Amino acid sequence: MPQPAQPNKTNSTIPVRPGARASWAPAGALAGVFLVGAAVLWGMNWTRGRAACDQYDYHLKAILKFAEELPRPDLHDYASATTPGYHLLLAAVARCITREPLVLQIVASVFTLGLLPVFGRTLARAGATRGQQTLSLTALALPVVCSPYVFTPGVWLLPDNAGWLLALGVLLPVVRRPVTGRSLAICSIMLALTVLVRQNHLWLAGPLIAAAWLSRTPPADESLAGALRRPGCRIGPSLGALAACLPAIAIVAAFALVWHGLVPPSFQVQHTVKGGVGINWATPPFILSLVAIYSVFFIGWVWPGVVRLWRESAPMLMLVALGALVWSILPETTFKYEPRASGLWNVVGWLDRHGIVYLWDDQPRTSPLIVLLSPIGAVMLAGWLALIDDRRRWIVGAAIAAFIAAQAANANCWQRYHEPFLLMLMALIAARYAPALPERAGKRWPSLLPAARILGPLLLAALLAAVTIGGLLTGRDALAKPERPAPARWSDPSR
Secondary structure (H helix, E strand, O other): OOOOOOOOOOOOOOEEEEOHHHHOHHHHHHHHHHHHHHHHHHHHHHEEOOHHHHHHHHHHHHHHHHHHHOOOOOOOOOOOOOOOOHHHHHHHHHOOOOHHHHHHHHHHOHHHHHHHHHHHHHHHHHHHHOOOOHHHHHHHHHHOOOOOOOHEEEEEEHHHHHHHHHHHHHHHHHHHOOHHHHHHHHHHHHHHHHHHOOHHHHHHHHHHHHHHHHHHHEEEOHHHHHHHOHHHHHHHHHHHHHHHHHHHHHHHHHHHHHHHOOHHHHHHHHHOOOOOOOOOOHHHHHHHHHHHHHHHOOHHHHHHHHHHHHHHHHHHHHHHHHHHHHHOOOOOOOOOOOOEEEEEOHHHHHHHHHHEEEEEEEEEEEOOHHHHHHHHOOOHHHHHHHHHOOOOOHHHHHHHHHHHHHHHHEOOOOHHHHHHHHHHHHHHHHHHOOOOOOOOOOOOOOOHHHHHHHHHHHHHHHHHHHHHHHHHOOOEOOOOOOOOOOOOOOOOOOO
């Protein structure tokens, strides 16, 4: 006999339905949008835009180099700032089948055609347990495929989406179900494969260890006290998770020894924080600024979390905003090519040129845009976490903290590194934890909230699509003859 639906303790009018059937619409929409757009560009043999330039200037060179050297490739230095797993796999295709770039692009798109349906199906399953509408879930998913930092790496030879697909392979098992020896073994393999594609995805060890630590916390316990209670019984599972991370740590360490740094030698000047090992202090406030911008479009989903947090602990919310404000003032946050360029930094640069900038010692130093957005982003991020009403709150929190820490180790604060993670994270939290059908939940919900849940993400998807198309139309042609000699060192890889 089926068990009755259990009410959610935070939103008691909204049933949680573990056995609800998930729609394939979000997965199908994502794959369809990508395939249509990619097919057009492949058919036109389009070579204009940042991703095409990265392919021909860097990643294709690395792939063809390895294809010549197989089965003993020289990994000491090559034309990418990433670990070589993606390039080696495609090098095998180039050696055994064809070196034609367009064919390699189509073969490599399998990673994107894995990432988008996996993400879309996960989103649908998460939303089905909360009774979310299929249209709302599809709208939530679309910004991901429309992002220039997801769509274009799928069309051209960039390792970004391969890394994100493998990252989901690490995160989903530990978020969906309790950590066991079997799940740790799977995550250990997936994490090792992930860092073979992008070494900075070692941040995934953070949520993996956090999930093991929380395995002794009751699933419905969202409290910090519940996450810290009886630490003695948590040490064993945590050490087991740490052991599962050792192969990935060893892989990154081995490459660091070969390269004498965290990236191949040709990219160390560009990607290393001044002083060798340090922190890019501009990265956290920049990421929070992105959270603020995206949350505007997801306001129909995150608003209940912000309201809940304000009612339960307004002083803490103000303290979070104050901390973000102080942090945003301390580092240099003006536009600077290359470390602080592209994406939102272009808006910062426009403000700089028009004198809308704070001066320190008569020198431009702090962007008022980052100072404004960072505290808003901190409040919104707290609201997103407040939506999560079980122990997963702390796993997600660990993932966010580890991700920001990993990005801050890079001298370059580029939006392409951050946007896919944030868009997928927000959509998944919204689908699984936002109260469904707010129009039926009583007068406490603003009447515009249901419409905002669909129109907001759709507007964000449209804006991201416009940015993607604009970059493809106005970007440099990768195969055009340069007007001046290219710099001796490679200067704009995907890391």
